[in-house]
Amino acid sequence: MSFSFDIKHAESGSLARVGTINTPHGPIQTPAFIPVGTKATVKSVLPEAMKDLGSQALLSNAYHLYLQPGSDVLDEAGGLAKFMNWPGPTFTDSGGFQVLSLGVGFKKVLAMDAQTFRRDDVIAGNKDRLAHVDDEGVTFKSHLDGSMHRFTPEVSMQVQHQIGADIMFAFDECTTLHNTRPYQELAMDRTFAWAIRCLDEHKRLTEERIGKPYQALFGVIQGAQYEDLRKKAATDLGTLESSGQSFDGFGIGGALDKGQLGTIVSWVNEILPEDKPRHLLGIGAPEDLFVGVENGCDTFDCVLASRIARTSAVYTMEGRFNLSNSRFKRDFTPIDSQCDCYTCTHYTRAYMHHVFRGKEIISATLATIHNERFIVRLVDQMRQALLDGNFADMKADFLGRYTHRSGQSRD
Numbered sequence: 001m002s003f004s005f006d007i008k009h010a011e012s013g014s015l016a017r018v019g020t021i022n023t024p025h026g027p028i029q030t031p032a033f034i035p036v037g038t039k040a041t042v043k044s045v046l047p048e049a050m051k052d053l054g055s056q057a058l059l060s061n062a063y064h065l066y067l068q069p070g071s072d073v074l075d076e077a078g079g080l081a082k083f084m085n086w087p088g089p090t091f092t093d094s095g096g097f098q099v100l101s102l103g104v105g106f107k108k109v110l111a112m113d114a115q116t117f118r119r120d121d122v123i124a125g126n127k128d129r130l131a132h133v134d135d136e137g138v139t140f141k142s143h144l145d146g147s148m149h150r151f152t153p154e155v156s157m158q159v160q161h162q163i164g165a166d167i168m169f170a171f172d173e174c175t176t177l178h179n180t181r182p183y184q185e186l187a188m189d190r191t192f193a194w195a196i197r198c199l200d201e202h203k204r205l206t207e208e209r210i211g212k213p214y215q216a217l218f219g220v221i222q223g224a225q226y227e228d229l230r231k232k233a234a235t236d237l238g239t240l241e242s243s244g245q246s247f248d249g250f251g252i253g254g255a256l257d258k259g260q261l262g263t264i265v266s267w268v269n270e271i272l273p274e275d276k277p278r279h280l281l282g283i284g285a286p287e288d289l290f291v292g293v294e295n296g297c298d299t300f301d302c303v304l305a306s307r308i309a310r311t312s313a314v315y316t317m318e319g320r321f322n323l324s325n326s327r328f329k330r331d332f333t334p335i336d337s338q339c340d341c342y343t344c345t346h347y348t349r350a351y352m353h354h355v356f357r358g359k360e361i362i363s364a365t366l367a368t369i370h371n372e373r374f375i376v377r378l379v380d381q382m383r384q385a386l387l388d389g390n391f392a393d394m395k396a397d398f399l400g401r402y403t404h405r406s407g408q409s410r411d
């Protein structure tokens, strides 16, 4: 088995740590931000450019790749990394989130703020409901062509083994903050039962597919905003062993109330085994990354950096703004004067304004390179600050200047 996690430094007085996740496709220095290439591509950016901007790994989505081109195609191609010409480690999200979010129609954001979110944002009416959950799995209608499919824990494992990412996630039932407490309990029991089935099927497939690189399996901790449920999930999944197999790491998923993000994550990470990596699913806004790192998360993914880039929104040390705004028409400075990315080294805000206004394809490429670099580098800086013993100062300095707040987003 060529998967391991080494902790190099553990912060005293907090849950933060610095380490290395070793995978068959190479190491990941943690904490690390993992950019998202949902359908085996980070939209508009070449893999070489992702490597150049410091991306250590990429995360794709099992649900999307199962529907198109089909996970068997990736298997035949030699796995996800080879298929998309990415030389490093890869992750796949299990499909549970997408099956349910696309199925229930609550779009791609799990309400980040329990105070302001409305019922209408979450359930788009029963008529549009494309997914039905039962104890065995989920039956859903493809958002592409309306065809009917069924995902069970076993199917998710088969699909993810065919895709061949280094790190996979167990199939879980993802709830929203809107769901009632009894429903959260039901979903959590189901997620636990599914976790056992995932481990069993994972074990069977690992033995059956001799000669393939080892794929690590992470269990997913649900429980929404409830302390007892989160702690129970962390205890149960953290110690779970089935067919002689336990989880290689953990994902923290589901509805995360932004105001309580640090509290929820610390409930879970105080319980999970220290020697296994922890991934915070769908979190990537700068201020949330600090909270995740100081509460013991090792890796993060979020589609926001690339998605907002395509709408001309960019992150900078002074906050987030839109390059299509007319105030940038004659601004011949870089997007962020402190950024070392390809875009900031070679182009001005005026040029970026021009290509966005002209709807030129290069606008997406250049803005995505900048945003992904900004977030990857920010987490790299947090890692260095932990090693240097000045994380608190670095955080205060960054947040003192950076003000925009944005939510959770999975794809």
Ligand SMILES: [Zn+2]
Pocket: 335, 336, 339, 340, 341, 342, 343, 344, 345, 369, 370, 371, 373
């Ligand atoms: Zn830049």
